Amino acid sequence: MSTSVLLLxxxxxxxxxxxxxxxGLVLLWQMRAAERSGATEQRHMVVALMRIERLSRSAFILMLPLGIELAEARGLFEMTGAGTAGVWLLALIxxxxxxxxPxxxxxxxxxxxxxxxxxLMVIVGLLMLGTGALSLAGGPPLGTSWLAAKFMLYGAALLLTFGIEMVTQPVLYSTEGDSLRPPPxxxxxxxxxxxxxxxxxxxxxxxxxxxAWFGLTQGA
Structure with missing residues (x-):
């Protein structure tokens, strides 16, 4: 796959x-406004939020191996064929x-x-943070400081995504429950x-x- 296709x-x-x-964030605010106005049925909005969450997460997951492929195509760092295949397999799983x-x-x-x-999200996030920090300190495997910074930013993004999921978990649970585990x-x-x-x-x-700014300006 050419560099331009990978980039696009x-x-x-x-x-x-x-x-x-x-x-998804806008929908959460709409749900809050509807709740304050007296709306009682929010299940359909929770279902919509879960679908949006899946779409967002899927796109983010695919960005990671594509970004690695793009960096390899530009000669920014090298990874073995087995390593690249492993990254794609991890993304697929x-x-x-x-x-x-369910x-x-x-x-x-x-x-x-x-x-x-x-x-998995936390492990990958910490690995990306560590890889970027090691490269910024002058070690392998990333050869440029901006790429190391980009790795660290993606790692931080994964950890922030984990935090958002933990914070919003009660909202997604709020329309489910049973007599033993009632919803909040x-x-x-x-x-x-x-x-x-x-x-x-x-x-x-x-x-x-x-x-994204690092990738578009420094990697061009």
Whole structure:
């Protein structure tokens, strides 16, 4: 695949991720406004939020191996064929976990899949932060400081995404539950989650926009 095609595909997934993530945040604010106006049925909006979350996460997951392919095509660093295949395999497994999520988020299977995704998100985020920091200090494998900074920004973005998910989890649970595990009150969950999720989202957007700026200006 040519460098130009890789770049356009990478940018397309970035646009999908950013648009879907912003749409999810706007939907949360709409849910809050509807709740304050006295609306009682929010299940359909929660379902829409879950679908948007999947689209956003899928685009972000695919950005990572595409970015590595793009950096390799530009000669910025080298990775073995097995390493590149491993990155794509990891992304594929992650995508399967995102889209095979059971309808109910409170089943044991759903909890297990979600926990595995979160662990993976944190591990990959920390690895990217560590790789970038090591390269900035003059070590391998990244040969340029801007690429090392971009790796660190993507790692921070993954950790911020993890934080947003943990903060908004009560909202997604609020329409589910049973007699043994009753859901938290929807209004309370939304009021507590939204301000913190919005603050983390602003930091996330700044990280990703800075990473995009490095890629477009320094990597051109």
């Amino acid at each position: 595909t990478h940018l397309a997934f970035f646009a999908i991720w950013l648009g879907a993530h912003l749409a 992650w995508l399967i976990g995102v889209w095979r999520q 309808r109910s988020r409170r089943t044991d299977l759903a909890v297990g899949i979600r926990t595995a995704q979160r662990v 009150p929807f209004a309370v969950s939304l009021e507590h989650s939204l301000p913190r999720a919005s603050a983390l989202a602003v930091l996330l957007y700044l990280c990703l926009l800075a990473a």
